[in-house]
Amino acid sequence: MSLPRAQDDRAAPAAHLSLLGGFELAVHDDPVPLSGGSARLLAFVAMRCRAAVPRALVAQTLWPAAPERCAYANLRSALARLPRPSRDALDVRPDEIHLAHHVSVDLHRARRTAYRALDPAVAVHDLGQKAEVKKGTFLYAER
DSSP states (O other): OOOOOOSSTTSOOSEEEEOTTSOEEEETTEEOOOOHHHHHHHHHHHTTTTOOEEHHHHHHHHSTTSOHHHHHHHHHHHHHHSOHHHHHTEEEOSSEEEEOTTEEEHHHHHHHHHHHHHOTTSOGGGGOSOOOOOOSOSSOOOO
């Protein structure tokens, strides 16, 4: 199953990545099973808020104990092992990785809502979103 591209920016995203209250990638509301390594890779890139993440930073952050050459090899392997739906959630370039534009992220939505709530020009009822508080861990780390 691959992610269809949204028709335009106003269309609902084809995929949703949840980081708050636990990790989950869903495509058309169907959860996509991922290994811990794949989940960490997607979560790390998603937390950068659509900014380009240099591959060197990803490799060094996810494999800090590995020599640079091994960390890069681990990143290449991790990208190659991603199942199709999660691979489509990333825009992988030679020197950087982005989260694909057709993927929504709950953390990004929560951040936007928080910033709007702090704006004195925005009335609380104008926020247009119900703040949803999730209990649990943020990006549970498997050991």
